[in-house]
Amino acid sequence: MDEAQTPQFFLFKDTIARYALSGISDQQADQEEGSELDEFVSYLASEAWPTVPTAAQDATYDTRDKVPEIDQIALESTSFAFIDSLISYGIIEDADDAYKLFRRILDDYREQACAPPPVWSSTRTTECEICAREVPLTYHHLIPRAVHAKVLKQAWHPESMINSVAWLCRPCHTMVHKVASTEKLAREFYTVELLLGREDIQKWQKYAAKQRHGVRHR
Template identity: 60%
Template sequence: MAKTAILMAHSDLGSLQFSSFKDCLARRIISLSDFVVDSSNDSDSELDEFASFLALEAWPAFPTTLRQASYETRNTVPSPDDLSFENTPVAFGDTLVAYGLTSDYDESLEFLRKAVGDYIGLVCAPPPVWSSTRTKQCELCEREIPLTYHHLIPRATHAKVLKKNLHPESMLNSVAWLCRPCHTVVHHVANNDELAREYYTIELLQGREDIQKWRKYAAKQRYGVRRN
């Protein structure tokens, strides 16, 4: 690979795509009964290190379209069957053989091809229908009371968000399930533009100090009880 291409590949090691690829490798490793984790070590840690090593070996050899695959770019992502993996480092295949996961280098490349297929299916999958994400508890106060859905990226900002390329189109219908009091508070502490720009996940909302104070208060309130 050219030096510039290698540097670009290493620059996205913290991406969702790289993390997803590593997870796919880990699942493939677990599915092979011949893989034995040393019981003297932390098995979770060992699997993480092993999958990370393999991912780091294979990732730089992938074409950019594969490393940046997403639902939005799904039509430009090559099929695993169309990839040769000829630039895959020998260390990738030798490591799988040494651990007894594959019998030779060709079988190692087939293992990689299947993992890449899993990866493409994962990162190019359509976003979930918002109704399928429904929770039993409010995602802020954690009370089991009637819920509403809060568009994490307010619908009034969608056109602006797409024009400014703030978020991919697949994120536009992301929702959080909130009780009415929490839903009202969210729209009270930030306007639509701020919500779309800075608080577009439930985790970002939970990180606000005023929301944290509200959560502690709301969690102690009993739904349907009228105070005199």
């Protein structure tokens, strides 16, 4: 996957942006167009990212034990263009400050990339995630509990995803379990987006969205 398409790269870029914006004056920020600031941050990220260890580039909660501590990362290979740009933009004064800043950026990035997944109950919505009606909701295990052991044994998904849920009304919940077996749901339709990609779910969605509370699945 191209570096610019990985969630980790975007997280790294956003981390740089926070530090860069805090290091420039309000007047300088006002003078810059939003697109120019974005281009500058994108440039910094693209220059610095190749020097980040591969294990850190691939950092997730599930790989956190493989990600080196930031103090263990040698910064001698840090891009000169990255350092020079920080100095030229007035964000830091010299190379020593640049190394210190880069270490803080890496530390912040590592903490975010390796953060544990959310408590799924906290993702509760007020509308069904399929039909979008505001009705009483149930939670659908996107990876059905009946196949959790097999999922982990076969390494279909990382452990951090095992308890992910979607908040669905009862009719939509019933429909989901009708269109595929528990194993197929676990392997192929383990997100709401993947479920909504099915033609039969799309047809059901259009029907259910027009119904009042109490629609009967058929």
